[in-house]
Amino acid sequence: MKKYSEPFEAHQVFHVWTHANGKDNLFTEDQNYLFFLRKYDTYISPVADTFAYCLMPNHIHFMVRIKSEKTVAHFVSQKRNRDVTTFQGLRTLGRLSLEISRQFSHLFNSYTQAYNKRYSRKGSLFMSNFKRRAIVSPDHFLTLLLYIHHNPVKHQFAEHPAGWRYSSYQAYLSEKPTKLCRDEGLVWAGGIDSFLKLHDAAHTEKLKRLSLIE
Template identity: 30%
Template structure:
């Protein structure tokens, strides 16, 4: 399997870089909730897929009432630039990609814009539905570089275990708004399911790994 880690890099990331893996998370402001009704969770995932599927591969997620966690790898530079051209041509049929200078392409700015579009779109819909005004998310989308293979494996477990950690359920099987279940059935999913299952070796090994509690040392690093 392809590996994509850079052990020497700083865990705390200021920018998104192509072909690197990140733990991405954010929190509602001022004790507010991000999700009130079940339909909010589903809409959030729909919008996440709509805005980010062409800039990153999604390996895991967990949606909690007032925050969310994602594990994603930014796509390679060629894929990002191709999507950039697609978006430009959709807005301007006269746009000519032959005039594009790839040395000026800002990976972080382009990727961040897709996540901002996603968060802003969800917040606007949420505010309209609940007759609410003002910001919904904290100012900055938080992100941390996944520094090695062990960390990647433990982080998938930690993200799925988050509802148990916060006391919303006693068993991770009982929280429906994580990606845990998506790796154990054949329903359509935006997740890189085959990659994750191959990473663990099999669905059985994936399930077995989740039967233990996650590494407690991750809690201090991951809390939002």
């Protein structure tokens, strides 16, 4: 059984996903989803660009590209109030992946603490180890983009990606400012018309074969 724990690398696109611990849900009401996204922006946006996401009741998916070693080193040095030279050479020291992993762990832990306090709950909310897999080709990128946006369809929460509020699908159709890498994502998809056609053409039976992504 694959562990999907590939080391993070600068400028590399990754699929990152995790599940709730046991039979628990990660999100109970609308405000939980929005709160998590704010936390995500705090912990992940400084170290990674985001192409797609989907928050499901008991699991989450992201497609991110890790920022440059210099950018990550600068962020880490500011966070810890230390000279940036201390964190130079993160890649050669094997620390870049560790620092990115820490940011995801901080995200999950911070959300868990707030969620537990809100619902008088104790214990872990997420599985102990989140998973990640490098995206190695344009076809892989588009396949994952479709998979993430169709996750609510696959799990029968919606009949079409447009029917699920907690994914990046709607942001791709909007002209409002977003921190999502929308313009670049649309280039990968061949433009907005192609983006829409790709999503409309995809259907549940086809996407079931993509379960190997998880």
